[in-house]
Amino acid sequence: MKSISKFLFLMVALVALATSCGQKENGQLIGVLDRPAWNGINPYGMVYIPSGTLHIGPSDQDVNSSYVQRAKSISIQGFYMDDTEITNNEYRQFVYWVKDSILHTWQEHFIDKEDGTQYIDWEMEINPEDETVEDLYYSGDEVFAGKKEIDVRNFVYKYEWYDWQRAAHDRDYSNRAKYIMRDEVSIYPDTLCWIRDFAYSYNEPMTRNYFWHPAFDDYPAVGISWRVANAFTYWRTNLWNTFVVPEKGEVNSEDFRLPTEHEWEYASRGGHDLAPYPWGGYYTRNAKGCLLANFKPGRGNYPEDGGLYTVKADAYFPNDYGLYNMAGNVSEWTSTAFDENAYSFIHDLNSDYRYDADEDDLQAQHRKVIRGGSWKDISFFLQTGTRHWEFQDTTNCYVGFRCALTFLGRSINDF
Numbered sequence: 577m578k579s580i581s582k583f584l585f586l587m588v589a590l591v592a593l594a595t596s597c598g599q600k601e602n603g604q605l606i607g608v609l610d611r612p613a614w615n616g617i618n619p620y621g622m623v624y625i626p627s628g629t630l631h632i633g634p635s636d637q638d639v640n641s642s643y644v645q646r647a648k649s650i651s652i653q654g655f656y657m658d659d660t661e662i663t664n665n666e667y668r669q670f671v672y673w674v675k676d677s678i679l680h681t682w683q684e685h686f687i688d689k690e691d692g693t694q695y696i697d698w699e700m701e702i703n704p705e706d707e708t709v710e711d712l713y714y715s716g717d718e719v720f721a722g723k724k725e726i727d728v729r730n731f732v733y734k735y736e737w738y739d740w741q742r743a744a745h746d747r748d749y750s751n752r753a754k755y756i757m758r759d760e761v762s763i764y765p766d767t768l769c770w771i772r773d774f775a776y777s778y779n780e781p782m783t784r785n786y787f788w789h790p791a792f793d794d795y796p797a798v799g800i801s802w803r804v805a806n807a808f809t810y811w812r813t814n815l816w817n818t819f820v821v822p823e824k825g826e827v828n829s830e831d832f833r834l835p836t837e838h839e840w841e842y843a844s845r846g847g848h849d850l851a852p853y854p855w856g857g858y859y860t861r862n863a864k865g866c867l868l869a870n871f872k873p874g875r876g877n878y879p880e881d882g883g884l885y886t887v888k889a890d891a892y893f894p895n896d897y898g899l900y901n902m903a904g905n906v907s908e909w910t911s912t913a914f915d916e917n918a919y920s921f922i923h924d925l926n927s928d929y930r931y932d933a934d935e936d937d938l939q940a941q942h943r944k945v946i947r948g949g950s951w952k953d954i955s956f957f958l959q960t961g962t963r964h965w966e967f968q969d970t971t972n973c974y975v976g977f978r979c980a981l982t983f984l985g986r987s988i989n990d991f
Contacts, residue, residue: 612827616988619816619981622656623898624988630842631850632919632927632961645963646919650927652842654987657835658978660889660900661796661908662808664787667765670808673815674731674763675712682708728764735759735810739932757932761807765799766971773973782885782973794888796906796976802834802944802968805909805977809833812979835980836928837912837945837963844902844948844960846895852959854895854902860955868892869904870951871958878951885973886951903958906976907946907966914943914965933968942967950974 618624633647677696685700703709714720714727736758743755770782786792787799800808812832835843848856855868862868867881869892878884881904883891890900912918913931922929933941943965949957952974956962966975 614827614984616983616985617829619656621658621660622979622981623659624983625652625655625657625839625843625897626987627654628652628842628847629849630838630845632838632841645961648919648922648924648927650838650922650924652839653926654983654985655835655839656981656983657839657843657897657899658980659894659898661906661976661978663794663889664797665793667797667800667808668787668793670811671731671764673811674733675726676702678730679709679712682706682711729762731762731764732760733763733807733811735761735807737806737810741930759803759807761801761804763804763807765797766801767799769799769971770973779973786973794890795886796889796901798886798906798973798976799971800975800977801971802909802966805834806911808977809979830982830984832979832981834909834911834977836926837910837947838927839980840908840910840947841960843897843899844895846897846899846902848896852961854899854960855893856896860958869949869958870901871904871949872952872954883951902948903960904949904953905951906948906974907950907953907957907964908948909966909975909977910945910947912945913941914945914963939967942969944968946975 629649629651631647631649633645676698679702680696680698680700683700683703683706685697685702686694687697688694712726712730714725718727719725736756739755739757743752746755765787767783767787770779770786786795787797809832816829816832844854845851846854846856852858853860853868860868860871860873867873870881870883870887872878873880883905886905887901889905891905892901894900895902911928911930913929913933915929918929931941944967946964946966947962949955949959949962949964957964966972
């Protein structure tokens, strides 16, 4: 009887050993098996910018700026960047998503999870006859000329980000809740900036039409603050991770974000080191005398380049990385905080200077770097090395943005 028991025990042990990871590992250090496959991604509308070296500093036409642009050699990790500025129609997708989420919430279209949390059920149809829909529109004495217009003050979006810098310097491993930063912003473009930015100038038609009219669908979105641009990148990341990742069986990618100042400059040069303009040359006209970007040539001759205001986001020829309008059209937000002396202390590896300003901080701490110049700027601001800034809460009719996405791996050419 004892021999039979020993035999049964031995068989159970062998079965357990065969079904354990020990059988697969065979006693060798081979890592964790059954990991998700990763072949990289290539989001629609983005182009790849390979890793490389960038020489930053003053150009030969900007000697005075050597005080705020000291010469330095830095290295940039490969990344993706939108080939155009975010257009009105692309940004409208964000606005419509927020509108639909508001209506779903008001009509209580939720999915209850086992952990007690709720999520919007996007499969449910929004009832246009529901009384909550009327709450989305202006009413009473706010109605103008009898028109039924959406009250854009409802378009508030909550987003969050993680303060990696503060968390990295917390050696006591405190509760990480204090490093999860949250904000809520009104995401509808500030269309009134077309009037506010210019005194004694008739721009009301642009205020009334620029964002919603189909004629401007492919033009760059403007009237968007730095904070709202960050909210857009957060939404775009969630959109990707919610719909694209499960469909393709991928793991979550890096987050969409604003490019850093020097990622932007590196991408703008199109692989030509020290190039003063994205097209590589020293002049704003080609051999035929045609202007190569949308800016303010001469003294107020705005339409000479083909656009009185902005032009389509893919107008003019792209640079050698395939990026359109890296000079002119609209200036573009970067994630980098502006400091006159930043070049003196930034690291030479993926250089960046970041500061998340609170409302009670000094005004100077609210400055964020913009690059590229715009339709209303002279050619000096179009140069790849020219630095400029705006306050993070301001909205202008000449500032837009495009997104970046860090490439995970050594180089796309290795695949």
